[in-house]
Amino acid sequence: MERALWVLIVVAVWVLLVWLMYRGWQRRGRRQAPAIGELPAVPNDFGAQVVEPTAGLYVGSTTTETWQDRIAVGDLGFRASAELTRFERGILLERTGASAIWIPNVSIRNIRTQRGLAGKVMTADGLLVIRWLLPTGTEIDTGFRANDKSVYSTWTQPVATEERSHDPFVLNGELE
Secondary structure, three states: HHHHHHHHHHHHHHHHHHHHHHHHHHHHHHHHHHHHOOOOOOOOOOOEEEEEEEEEEEEEEOOOHHHHHOOOOOOOOEEEEEEEEEEEOEEEEEEEEOOOEEEHHEEEEEEEEEEEEEOEEEEOOOEEEEEEEEEOEEEEEEEEEEEOOHHHHHOOOOOOOOOHOOOOEEEEEEEE
């Protein structure tokens, strides 16, 4: 009888901890919601494909203040298998079991590699990170781990498109 009581106490503590983590995740989402707002809608016309689709894992998105501040709004905080494709008008991140993310070219601030993002730490240059500006004016980093990391150099090269050439952050196709 005493053993059963201890098992029930341990299970109750475990359930309480899981519930508290869930509540914390919900609070974080409510706190971040005004800064995140609505993501750009996926357009009907992407333009021509610029970079071949890259299969991998969507790691998550974080605020630019810290690489550990995972965004919990909507389904942005959940990891998913994904495919990343670059088009003339932007980047399409199609996630399995989650909504697609459209990153318009005018919003992209830089594309780089780095070691970690939101709880996913790898070897040097293990993640592809896209820094972009949301319609609300908030800058976020979106992380992607490709199955084949040799494609990262293709992604980090600047792409000069007509839509980006009018962007004040771009000079001759390069970020200022």
